[in-house]
Amino acid sequence: MKVKIWSDVRCPFCYIGKKKFEAALAKFPQEKEIEVEWKSYQLDPNLKTDPNLSTLEYFVKAKGVSETRAKEMFSGATNMAAEVGLKFNLETSVTANSFMAHRLIQMGKSKGLGNEIEEALFIAHFEEAKNIDNAEVLQGIGISRGLETGEVKNTLESDAFAYEVKQDEMEARNIGVRGVPFFVIDDKYAISGAQPTDAFLQTLEKAWKEFKPKKNHLEVSEGDSCATYGNCD
Numbered sequence: 001m002k003v004k005i006w007s008d009v010r011c012p013f014c015y016i017g018k019k020k021f022e023a024a025l026a027k028f029p030q031e032k033e034i035e036v037e038w039k040s041y042q043l044d045p046n047l048k049t050d051p052n053l054s055t056l057e058y059f060v061k062a063k064g065v066s067e068t069r070a071k072e073m074f075s076g077a078t079n080m081a082a083e084v085g086l087k088f089n090l091e092t093s094v095t096a097n098s099f100m101a102h103r104l105i106q107m108g109k110s111k112g113l114g115n116e117i118e119e120a121l122f123i124a125h126f127e128e129a130k131n132i133d134n135a136e137v138l139q140g141i142g143i144s145r146g147l148e149t150g151e152v153k154n155t156l157e158s159d160a161f162a163y164e165v166k167q168d169e170m171e172a173r174n175i176g177v178r179g180v181p182f183f184v185i186d187d188k189y190a191i192s193g194a195q196p197t198d199a200f201l202q203t204l205e206k207a208w209k210e211f212k213p214k215k216n217h218l219e220v221s222e223g224d225s226c227a228t229y230g231n232c233d
Contacts, residue, residue: 002035002187005018005183007039007180008102009098009101012126013077017181024204028204039171047098055090056090057095093126099162107147108142109164
């Protein structure tokens, strides 16, 4: 059974939601039967990367709130993150466009490493204050998670996997996604936001009851036929 997750690595609630979903999955008896697919979604496609501008400064300017109010909001997200074992450094995280990071995730998906790259990018952005729009940083992340050095370099120096990013975003628009994280379970049930672990678990259980795994063999109705070498019955 497939679970699709639309996410942006700049979104703190996407990382928190990832951990809550994974906690639910760990409690789910059919965990090994679940296929997770990460989907690209840019919250701010027009964002200009500025390594000298902290996320706190950007947030104050972009949202038109006071620094005090912004810090309160950051503190709330940081406390939520701590509840699932994450240590955020939101105030010092780098203001960076996430498009190139999404291309790296798409490359990771093509190699069966989508979840590993997604996790590494979250860590880089929210915990290590790294610039996720920097080719050198992204190359280091890709290599550390098992991608081949030359392939990563060639991908980042080209527009490879840009189409896949755009396709994910188009699919999101078509099904009415307006914010992330957004989880779609077996193309039947959706969960929006970093909801409690129990909410994920209950939805997984509900979807599984209705899920009918495809058989890996054909049910054959026998009749008159000819086999190999012309043997006919």
